[in-house]
Amino acid sequence: MKQAQRPKYFSPAADLASRILELLSRYRTKEGTLTEISNALGASKATCLRVLKTLVWHRLVRYDERTRRYSLGIQSVVVGIRAEENIDYLLQLRPYLREAAEKTDMTAVLVQQVSYDRMMYVAKQESDSRARVTVSVGNRFPITGVSYGKWLLAYASAEEREAVLAEGLRQHTEATVTDLDDYRAQLKAIRDAGVLISREEYVPGICAVSCPVLDHEGRFLGVIAVLGFASACDDDMLASVVETMREIGQRYSQGGGDVDRV
The missing domain is CATH 1.10.10.10 (Winged helix-like DNA-binding domain superfamily/Winged helix DNA-binding domain)
Structure with a gap:
């Protein structure tokens, strides 16, 4: 980083x-x-x-x-469309984004690191629900300013991770984790769990469930997440979303991104 x-x-x-x-x-x-x-x-x-x-x-x-x-x-x-066509994993991930949006009835996004200290929405798939979260592709945010950044740091080297955490953790909402030891412990826990739930941690009223995108060699590519309104995310609904996201993430990583291009 x-x-x-x-x-x-x-x-x-x-x-x-x-x-x-x-x-x-x-x-x-x-x-x-x-x-x-x-x-x-x-x-x-x-x-x-x-x-x-x-x-x-x-x-x-x-x-x-x-x-x-x-x-x-x-x-x-035109340049953007041609770029997406030539980046294989983006084409391969499109069906997974559609599947995530359809199965969870939430907005699905692909998030990647775009600079040493920023991540960005690279692609999205909105659900058909009238009450849905809308995001803008190209929107950027600090690594520690979103829950997705935890995946990046969880798969980063210790040196890279500590370089980012040396700047501290800013409080965004009452649910934001700002204690560095607790944050580091969460990074280890999510790698074991394969999925992360974030309830109003960075944006009030928004709930996110995410999983890492890994290539066939286990290298970190980015994050697939689904976003919804926290008021609609009860425990039963979240349990179903968690299993969906875990299965999608595992299927992509185990298959090495081999999907039909539709």
């Missing part, structure tokens, strides 16, 4: 273009003015403008002349 080092061959212009696209892919910063983008990235307005105009020309970014705000363009949609 160390921060990636700058490569030997590095293009500042390409770096800024990448950071702009990354910024606009986030839910909270999905659109912005030149000034907002420049301030967020710590780059000069003149440099940002040149890169933004180039991205607009390639239709990776669109510009609304009325609001003077930039957002992702149509070509970014």
